[in-house]
Amino acid sequence: MIIVIKNGCDKKQLDNLTSWIEKQGLRIDRSNGENTQILGLVGDTSKVDVDLIQSLDIVESVKRIQEPYKLANRKFHPEDTIVDVAGHKFGGNNFQIIAGPCSVENEKQIIGIANAVKAAGANILRGGAFKPRTSPYAFQGLGGDGLKLLLKAKEETGMPICTELMAEKYLDLFEDVDIIQIGARNMQNFDLLKTVGKTKKPILLKRGLANTIQEWLMSAEYIMSEGNPNVILCERGIRTFEPYTRNTLDLSAIPLLRDLTHLPVIVDPSHASGIAKLVAPMSLAAVGAGTDGLIIEVHNDPPHALCDGAQSLRPEQFEDLVKKIDVMLPLVNRERK
Amino acid sequence: MIIVIKNGCDKKQLDNLTSWIEKQGLRIDRSNGENTQILGLVGDTSKVDVDLIQSLDIVESVKRIQEPYKLANRKFHPEDTIVDVAGHKFGGNNFQIIAGPCSVENEKQIIGIANAVKAAGANILRGGAFKPRTSPYAFQGLGGDGLKLLLKAKEETGMPICTELMAEKYLDLFEDVDIIQIGARNMQNFDLLKTVGKTKKPILLKRGLANTIQEWLMSAEYIMSEGNPNVILCERGIRTFEPYTRNTLDLSAIPLLRDLTHLPVIVDPSHASGIAKLVAPMSLAAVGAGTDGLIIEVHNDPPHALCDGAQSLRPEQFEDLVKKIDVMLPLVNRERK
Amino acid sequence: MIIVIKNGCDKKQLDNLTSWIEKQGLRIDRSNGENTQILGLVGDTSKVDVDLIQSLDIVESVKRIQEPYKLANRKFHPEDTIVDVAGHKFGGNNFQIIAGPCSVENEKQIIGIANAVKAAGANILRGGAFKPRTSPYAFQGLGGDGLKLLLKAKEETGMPICTELMAEKYLDLFEDVDIIQIGARNMQNFDLLKTVGKTKKPILLKRGLANTIQEWLMSAEYIMSEGNPNVILCERGIRTFEPYTRNTLDLSAIPLLRDLTHLPVIVDPSHASGIAKLVAPMSLAAVGAGTDGLIIEVHNDPPHALCDGAQSLRPEQFEDLVKKIDVMLPLVNRERK
């Protein structure tokens, strides 16, 4: 950690600061510039409160050098973490496709889509039972009943399932869920992170809409520091000023995270834009950027349908996309198994 | 709601869409332009799923005309809501100042600051017991013990208290808390919103770091639709590209909200910037913009102190600020009582 | 264009507005909702000033239905525009790679890199002569002398050249430049856009750091409305809150633009992140998203080098990248010729 001290600062305040730092067991290297004095803190600074130091009158600025995350940090764990989901591996040179509908609607729908996406090449089934909705008046998902339908689809198809947990009180229902998803809006719901950190289940941690890569890794750290190393990161778009898309998919996060962490990273191309026709190109783009997998919404029209041929990705479009992905995988040293 | 239909769309799909809309009890007014056809939906569209319609092949774009919030909407409730906190009123021409430390640390500290801010003119005491922290390694607050200290300060000073609830499981501890704060990171923790909606307590709903004004009002709607009308909105800064400040305080939200909603709106000038010397100017700015109150961090150095004279706002600076605010209030038709 | 009128508006003001609209040659379709009245304007609204109407007391909101760009609009020009640069085509199923150094430094450097990137498969040479730099103290490029060196490299290698024009006064020097680049910071330098619109040269129009896709197309429209149809759009990253990367490459803009415009769109993966190791993965990502080409910085160490092996992309890394791109192109229906 680097602390830049203001020019002409009060010597007594500076002495107070340096002796406080040394009491935390840190060494101080000093560098005196023409207009500033710089303190370099050497040692484990992960518990030092940057905001507190920044608020001091004599401090001009503070910069962390050491990343504040440890368990998620590739520096201290150079090999890729492999998260095993019922035999399907995330990380290393593996590539996984999770697919399924936005919401579970009824038995016929979820089993129909499960069979369709399995036939097209998906390994894991997704489906929303508890749905985070901006409006209290919008459909909130079938809840516990939706979860039962999803488990039935798991039984029928043999596919592991991935679904979102919205609050601690529902955790008991998730015993047979294979991947617990923490949604973007809960990425900094720290109590919920601690709760899933106490399980050993694979956790799909979506990036918050306005969260930096470092904050995202700190949320992974919350889960890992409770004892659960099975975290899969999922980029799903960030908030920007561009109004055409709901969110802007930040694919550069993929190669960046490759350096910063050993955790697997996947991409959700369906929720970022909110535009169905962008799913296929952004999926291929994600593969090019080096993702470890994709989580894709697939709709099965007939049982749902508002209008014929309406929503996409339909199973046949999904199948076509999977074929293209398979051609690309060798280029990025990945394989689907 | 306006639905713009693509040129040359499939007639059967369009018929499906219009008959589905009519089944929802809505009337359709049509307007045919040169290159597009527009459907105007007349009736209560608050439950219509914009995303679903947007995803249809034949739809070019969808725009809500009617706001999706009803209970929070000034159109349907023209008079200001007055939220009464143990006799201190938010809304109308009232102005309230909530003040206190970031975290409750010990009895001497919290009672000392409580007395100091009361003497300087604050009506309500704030203090963090459960602290949302980006890092699992940072101090997470004293929790339940912190809450007890805060209640002790309430008893000693007679000031109502405001503190943050981070998860449903802690709610029982909040029985004697006067204002329950929902933090920025939980603004879209919908289960938590429903939980506090089932109480009758005043709820301080902070704006999420990347949430639009409309999403914020929808979160207020979650609380109100469960039966609790006592919502106070609190602007505390949004995420932007500017790195000097931690967040950018969006003061234009204040006059905008005045038109959109009847709920009181206050401003937190301390957390937006993370820079102590900005608190006083941004407090005056907030008053100019028309806020119904302020929630300000005040530190009481001696018991805490890293370095003498370090952190601010110290009580004497706070007192000076309150005096300036009092001069401004008549200009914006507000008074402190 | 849709105009939402406020409830209970002054009838005389509304009559003034509607008669003013009709005087512009537009038809009005009306739809009366429960709380609002909606005016649908039918006809050519591209010259109607949205801001002016929005500012009226009786108006709640205004929404354009018809895009404000015409010449760049795919609706009125369904086939892809093909921009021909000395026989190298942008658009359709063509794919082009522009490569070269950030700045032209000296003859040996520019000719060395030109030969290297040509051998690796690039068709067009880039190089900065006039450099837009945030600081007046930073190297501003060799200017006219740099341009001469670039023309020399063109002569030696036969490669067309692409370089940035920063002000109208330098235009005479650009007679033999094959593609004139308008930089991100000049995307809304409207006088400069008009100036290059009066030439017939291919214009590489970079997206501004904070500009929406629609504003970008409006800047293309400025060039086209002066008579120059040869516009190539170039996505190069937008400003977001994420601090790891300098800018966030918005690859979803590629498939979106495919629908909105007939103009070719390429991607600059080098400037968005400012991080060399992201260039290769983000180039493949751009290909997956459907780009019509790439503009890539390639460095030639020996003449420049600070430190051995320092900067990238070096020619051998570029060559490796081109090979991977060539494997991907058939997947996205593109070919390099």
Place this chain on the structure above:
Amino acid sequence: MIIVIKNGCDKKQLDNLTSWIEKQGLRIDRSNGENTQILGLVGDTSKVDVDLIQSLDIVESVKRIQEPYKLANRKFHPEDTIVDVAGHKFGGNNFQIIAGPCSVENEKQIIGIANAVKAAGANILRGGAFKPRTSPYAFQGLGGDGLKLLLKAKEETGMPICTELMAEKYLDLFEDVDIIQIGARNMQNFDLLKTVGKTKKPILLKRGLANTIQEWLMSAEYIMSEGNPNVILCERGIRTFEPYTRNTLDLSAIPLLRDLTHLPVIVDPSHASGIAKLVAPMSLAAVGAGTDGLIIEVHNDPPHALCDGAQSLRPEQFEDLVKKIDVMLPLVNRERK
């Protein structure tokens, strides 16, 4: 400048880097942490290229300690700069109000508004002759003819005038203009900055829509380094994700700039939101934040009018606002003279 070196870096590359740094006349202070080595560069680093160093393989990150601006930096120029505009002073404890219409339309309009705003208390007249418009089809201003009308209004009323320069080629026309405005979209039009830097005229430099405070000061530095110290900064809103307002007025920039620079800073509350009713509250907010002045659009209905009573701020509303501002000024140690 702090350079963080990667763990286990190539020693020869590091030696190359350090000897290159020392050749620039800089001293290196080293600090060795557990996982990183830190180089502290002491001396004038304003010309060191951060991007170049950042691109080196052995470098983990680079941080400037010394601000890259010198002439605009308060550290090297502690007293406020006072910019004198025909006797009206910006900076220190002065407060100025610039007012007038968005566009100059005709002689009657501009002289009418000039008289009205002068009577209400404005000291300087604004008015657009050359208008930067997103669309080539929108009204681009009266150009040179508009400027003549503005000069006529100056003659009639004795008010100095402020108007925007969009390109170097129009500079000759600006001889009698008192303040040359550089618009937000030209904040990084570096050739234009150099051009106005060669005059001695007061320059109103608007902040770019997506530009950081540091970039803004670097653009001021461009003007100052050409010899013109008369720069007035103008905050006018930045791009954020919030769709209600066109831009988000960043008032925290005001107190921040007070520390960073000695230049006067004013606020434009009219363009940020695009919403007339926000002008008055955001003007008072700006005063609270400590602005040195305001630039406000005032419309004079009758000659323009779409609809009676339509647009604002009308002169009578402006007059009312000025009265409120005058009450506030003593609170922020400002006076209008």
